[in-house]
Amino acid sequence: xxxxxxxxxxxxxxxxxxxxxxxxxxxxxxxxxxxxxxxxxxxxxxxxxxxxxxxxxxxxxxxxxxxxxxxxxxxxxxxxxxxxxxxxxxxxxxxxxxxxxxxxxxxxxxxxxx
Amino acid sequence: xxxxxxxxxxxxxxxxxxxxxxxxxxxxxxxxxxxxxxxxxxxxxxxxxxxxxxxxxxxxxxxxxxxxxxxxxxxxxxxxxxxxxxxxxxxxxxxxxxxxxxxxxxxxxxx
Numbered sequence: 001x002x003x004x005x006x007x008x009x010x011x012x013x014x015x016x017x018x019x020x021x022x023x024x025x026x027x028x029x030x031x032x033x034x035x036x037x038x039x040x041x042x043x044x045x046x047x048x049x050x051x052x053x054x055x056x057x058x059x060x061x062x063x064x065x066x067x068x069x070x071x072x073x074x075x076x077x078x079x080x081x082x083x084x085x086x087x088x089x090x091x092x093x094x095x096x097x098x099x100x101x102x103x104x105x106x107x108x109x110x111x112x113x114x
Numbered sequence: 115x116x117x118x119x120x121x122x123x124x125x126x127x128x129x130x131x132x133x134x135x136x137x138x139x140x141x142x143x144x145x146x147x148x149x150x151x152x153x154x155x156x157x158x159x160x161x162x163x164x165x166x167x168x169x170x171x172x173x174x175x176x177x178x179x180x181x182x183x184x185x186x187x188x189x190x191x192x193x194x195x196x197x198x199x200x201x202x203x204x205x206x207x208x209x210x211x212x213x214x215x216x217x218x219x220x221x222x223x224x225x
Binding site: 030034036042044046049059088090100101102103104105106107108110 | 158163
């Protein structure tokens with residue numbers, strides 16, 4: 001069966017510090033991968049999605065970036081965090097084939113910026 | 115107009131009640147529809163896919179009306195454990211990979 005791992009679960013970072021969140025998927029090949037952010041009490045905002053190694057699409061302009069160095073690895077990064085980057089970051093995967101397939105989420109990373 | 119709109123909620127219902135969640139979507143080319151459940155401070159989890167013919171899974175029934183661009187979720191005989199936020203999700207626009215999540219409707223089921 002497929003599993004998705006996301007870490008760390010909780011992170012507290014100062015403003016201006018760098019960020020690296022990692023997500024890996026097991027039990028499937030060539031998945032679509034997604035990064036979302038959820039602000040407190042709000043809906044999910046799609047940040048990036050990837051349909052293959054090195055292929056990243058950005059949905060919103062921001063100081064975040066994403067990379068997919070391996071088929072089942074998706075990384076979310078920032079060089080300098082802003083206060084507004086606080087939130088619940090979720091990685092998700094779906095089988096190949098556009099958005100007709102449901103997405104499955106990792107446990108999420110709760111990021112607080114001080 | 116938002117791409118996916120849900121009842122703002124919250125809904126407060128007693129155990130055993132029947133609850134209906136409504137959702138509308140703006141893109142008539144959408145092909146796939148889902149309901150997710152999200153517990154407080156947890157990740158969303160797939161509850162059920164929604165098919166054109168409607169589908170049922172135990173106490174949960176989902177309906178799709180393409181003409182009205184409307185999706186519904188019905189929970190019968192609600193349990194305390196049904197308390198969560200229910201997210202309407204729309205995707206599958208031809209050639210696209212974006213899936214749009216509604217803001218969610220919070221449900222509180224009380225004894």
